[in-house]
Amino acid sequence: MKKRGGSSLRKILRFAVNGVIALFAVIAAAIVLLLIFGIRAYVVRTGSMEPEIKTGSICFVDSRAEFADIKQGDVITFSVSEETAVTHRAVRIEDGCVYTKGDANNAEDEEAVTQESFIGKCVFNIPMIGNAVRFLRSPYGIVAVVMLIILLIAGDHLLDRKETSV
Structure with a gap:
C-alpha cells in the first residue's frame, strides 16, 4: 500500500531536482550562446553609472x-x-581617444580610453543578477550550490528507498 504523502x-x-538541472542547462546554453x-x-x-546601471547589475558587453x-x-x-574593467559613458572623442565619465560622477575619468584598453560596448544590463553571480563565484556560493544538489539528490534517493521498502 502506497502512502500518498510520500508520493507527493x-x-x-523530483520536480525540484529536475528544475535545478534544467536551470543549470539553460544557464550553460545561454553562456555558450553569448x-x-x-x-x-x-x-x-x-x-558610478547609476541610475542607468545599478550596483550589482550584470552588464553584457x-x-x-569596433x-x-x-x-x-x-x-x-x-x-x-x-x-x-570599468563601464562608463563616452562623453567626448578627440585625437583617436575616447574620454569617459560615470553618469553619477562629477568629472571625467582621468585616463582616456584607447584602442588597446577598449573591451567593448555595453548592449544591455540586468539589475541585481550580478550580486547572485558574485555570490555563486565565491567559495560560499559554490559550496551552497553543491550542498543544494546533494540534498536534493539524497532526498530523492531516500524517498525512492522508502517507497520500495513499504
Whole structure:
C-alpha cells in the first residue's frame, strides 16, 4: 500500500531536482550562446553609472564592437588594469581617444580610453543578477550550490528507498 504523502513529496522533490538541472542547462546554453556572439558579462561593483546601471547589475558587453564606431553617449567597457574593467559613458572623442565619465560622477575619468584598453560596448544590463553571480563565484556560493544538489539528490534517493521498502 502506497502512502500518498510520500508520493507527493517525491514528486515535488523530483520536480525540484529536475528544475535545478534544467536551470543549470539553460544557464550553460545561454553562456555558450553569448560567448559565440562575442558577448561577455561583467558584474557592476560601484554606483558610478547609476541610475542607468545599478550596483550589482550584470552588464553584457559586445566584444566585437569596433573602437572606431564609438559615439558620444555610448556606454563602453574598458580595462584600467589587468584585473579591473570599468563601464562608463563616452562623453567626448578627440585625437583617436575616447574620454569617459560615470553618469553619477562629477568629472571625467582621468585616463582616456584607447584602442588597446577598449573591451567593448555595453548592449544591455540586468539589475541585481550580478550580486547572485558574485555570490555563486565565491567559495560560499559554490559550496551552497553543491550542498543544494546533494540534498536534493539524497532526498530523492531516500524517498525512492522508502517507497520500495513499504
